Amino acid sequence: MMDGQGGAWGALIAELSELLGERLSTGQSVRELHSRDEAYATPHLPDAVAFPETTEEVSRIMAACHAHRCPVVPFGIGSSLEGHVVPVKGGISIDTSRMTRILEVHEEDLDVVVEPGLTRKELNEALRATGLMFTVDPGANATLGGMAATRASGTNAVRYGTMRENVLALEVVLADGRVIETGTRARKSSAGYDLTHLFVGSEGTLGIITKLTLRLVGQPERISAATCDFPDIAAAVDTVILAIQSGLPMARIELLDEVQMRGMALYNPDLGLPERPHLFLEFHGTEAGVAEQVESFREIATDYGAANFQWATRTEERTRLWEARHTAYYAARSLRPGAQGVVTDSCVPISALAEAIARTKALIAEAGLVAPLVGHVGDGNFHLSILVDPEDAEELAAARALASKVSHIALELGGTVTGEHGIGSGKMRYMRDEHGDALDVMADIKRALDPLNLMNPGKIVEV
Numbered sequence: 001m002m003d004g005q006g007g008a009w010g011a012l013i014a015e016l017s018e019l020l021g022e023r024l025s026t027g028q029s030v031r032e033l034h035s036r037d038e039a040y041a042t043p044h045l046p047d048a049v050a051f052p053e054t055t056e057e058v059s060r061i062m063a064a065c066h067a068h069r070c071p072v073v074p075f076g077i078g079s080s081l082e083g084h085v086v087p088v089k090g091g092i093s094i095d096t097s098r099m100t101r102i103l104e105v106h107e108e109d110l111d112v113v114v115e116p117g118l119t120r121k122e123l124n125e126a127l128r129a130t131g132l133m134f135t136v137d138p139g140a141n142a143t144l145g146g147m148a149a150t151r152a153s154g155t156n157a158v159r160y161g162t163m164r165e166n167v168l169a170l171e172v173v174l175a176d177g178r179v180i181e182t183g184t185r186a187r188k189s190s191a192g193y194d195l196t197h198l199f200v201g202s203e204g205t206l207g208i209i210t211k212l213t214l215r216l217v218g219q220p221e222r223i224s225a226a227t228c229d230f231p232d233i234a235a236a237v238d239t240v241i242l243a244i245q246s247g248l249p250m251a252r253i254e255l256l257d258e259v260q261m262r263g264m265a266l267y268n269p270d271l272g273l274p275e276r277p278h279l280f281l282e283f284h285g286t287e288a289g290v291a292e293q294v295e296s297f298r299e300i301a302t303d304y305g306a307a308n309f310q311w312a313t314r315t316e317e318r319t320r321l322w323e324a325r326h327t328a329y330y331a332a333r334s335l336r337p338g339a340q341g342v343v344t345d346s347c348v349p350i351s352a353l354a355e356a357i358a359r360t361k362a363l364i365a366e367a368g369l370v371a372p373l374v375g376h377v378g379d380g381n382f383h384l385s386i387l388v389d390p391e392d393a394e395e396l397a398a399a400r401a402l403a404s405k406v407s408h409i410a411l412e413l414g415g416t417v418t419g420e421h422g423i424g425s426g427k428m429r430y431m432r433d434e435h436g437d438a439l440d441v442m443a444d445i446k447r448a449l450d451p452l453n454l455m456n457p458g459k460i461v462e463v
Contacts (some may be wrong), residue, residue, distance in 0.1 A: 007276065009047050009091065012068040016050060016092070019060060021099070023051040034075050034085070034093040038140075040342055040390075040428055041083035046093035055171060055179060055210040062208065063177030065092055065454060070176075073456045074204040076117065076146030079138075081343055082424030084150060084203050088458040094208060097143055102126055103211070110216045111168060111185055116145020116209050123214075132216040134159035138420065139326040145209045150422040151201030155325065158244075158378030159251040159284065160217065162420065167200050171211030175450040185213055192227045198445070203422055204456040206449045220284035223251075224294060225312040225321050228301055229276040233257050233306040233361065233373075236277045237354045240377045242300050244350050244408075249295055252282040253378040256326055257361075260332060260372035267331035268324045273307065280325050282318070325374075332372040332385040341385035342399040347419030349391035350380045357382060359409050367402050369395075383421035408433075423460045431461065 025031070025351040026048045035043035047070075052058045067070050078085055087093055096117035107130050114123060121141045123134050136147060138154035140352070146152075148170070153162035160166070163277030183189070183196035199206060230236040236255055243250065256264065256278045265275055279301070283293045292422045296317040298309065312318045324331070333339055334438030348356045364371045364384070375382025384406065407417040407430055417430040431439050442461045446453075453463045 007069060009070050012015065012064060012070050012092075013048050015064050015068075016048065016061060017056065019064075020050055020052070023053070025049045025051070031093075033078070034073075034095065035087065037078045037080040037083060039081050039083040039086075039424065040340060041086055041424075041426060044086050044088050044090065046087040046147075047090050049075075049093045049095055051095050051098050055173065058094065058173045058200075058208055058210050059177045059179050059437035061092070061094060062173050062175060066176045066452065069452055069454065071454050071457050072208070074145070074149065074208045076143035076149075077141070079117065079140035079142045080146065080150055080424065081345070082418070082423045084422060084424040084456075084459060086425065088425060091454075092277055096143065096208075096210075099145075099210065105130065106185070107132060109185060110218075111213055113211060113212060114144055114212050116148075119143050120147065127216070131164055131219050133219050134166070134214055136163055136166055136219055148200050148209055149203050149211055151420070153376070153379070153381075153420040155252045155254060155282075155322070155376060157376060157420075158253055159249060164197060164200055166215045167196060167212060167389055168215055169213035170196050170199055170209055172199050172207040173210055175452065175455050176206045179210070180207075181211075182403045183213065201422070203424060203459050205446060205460050206455060208455075215239060220251075220286075221284065222287045222290040223284055223313070223318065224290050225252075225280070225282045225288075225318040226280055226294070226309060227273060227280050227321065228306040228309045229274055231276070231300075231305045232275040233357060234354060235306070236279055237357055237377065239279065239301045239304045239306065241350055241353060242304075243297055244378055246296070246300065248300075248379060249285070250286040250293065250297070252280070252283060252322075253376075254280040255373070255375045255377040255382065256280065256328065257373040259335070259370065259376050260328060263331040263333070263335045263372055264324060264328070266334040267327065271320075271324055273310075279306075279380050280321060282322075296338070328372075328374050329385055333387065335370055335372065336387045338389070339387040340390045341387055342403055343421070344384040344386070344403045344416060345418045345421040346406055346408050347381040348410050348413045348415030350378075352413040352415065353377060353380045353382075356380075356409055356413055356415070360384070360406050363402055363405050367398055369399060369402060371399075371402070376419070379419065381413065401447070425426045425458055428460065428462070
């Protein structure tokens, strides 16, 4: 890559500087911030970083980049986990952090129109007085544009769905600068190809999302959270499977194995939870409905040996519990100070969950690695944080080999190599195994919308 201030894209950068002024940066520190995300991936500097404030500016940036044949990578907040925002071919990073407006709130229709740089927490804070909420919660306070681009989900997906179910419509700027609108605010449509959900999960490889219409739900009358522990992980998994198959409408059901709980005890000693496999749960509904859900779950869990039920009904208690869950990665790393985590993300049909986790735990023991397990197991989705010394090439290779085996277990059981983190550059090698000839169709779509391969090149599919 050549220096952005006068190298490969010097003429383009001069043009964009005239358009954006100080909102185009070629400073080293700004470029470094946009060279990586949270993945264990090699950083690459963009040549410049643009900070547009309107769809028109994004369109003009894209048209200029198209004319100069310059790669473009959209950037939200950098919390993605598979190298999605790493500009592996250099070019321009388009940072949406100045596009944060809530454009329309339709309380009676339960939807909202927002710009892509708004975060999920900012949206819910603004909605608090309306009695409505946006439900997708990936843990990180990610931008809504980035969440749509990666088809994010998280702890609430078992009840409310992922970004796939909660995005109604989009405004997207294409590679050549054209602006299109996909979908409507109507709750259903049979009008042509579903372009909205083509862009949801496209990871910036087909266009840049500049506006989102999102589904909202009413804030529940009653919320109750709980934890309980089990004699072994198989009992916890069997409890989850039976609870789901019984139709219990749980809002969240999270599994943490005994290794993860050891890290939780180190990182969050005030939780006071034993170092045994745990489920973290949450129930939403009416007063009577939640009480019925809680009792039904308790009966199922008790049959599998669950103990030490602890209930949290006050907001501050629930917040403390879920903040502990959302910081599980950092708790895992406390097991081995100085280590980094190689994170996996497999998802299988719920009936195959017990086998997938049992085989995974056997592989961890065989490899002799420390790899705490957590998961949104109501969806059949679980993660490892394989702890490695980043300076130890042999150990890193062993961790990556373990991650690969776990991915192949998911495929063997009819699942996917990524339930929610996405493909980025980190999981491209599994795409043929998972999709077969359908990967060629994805490449055809990529060529049709981005024939010059300028949109986040080197991600999802090679062209």
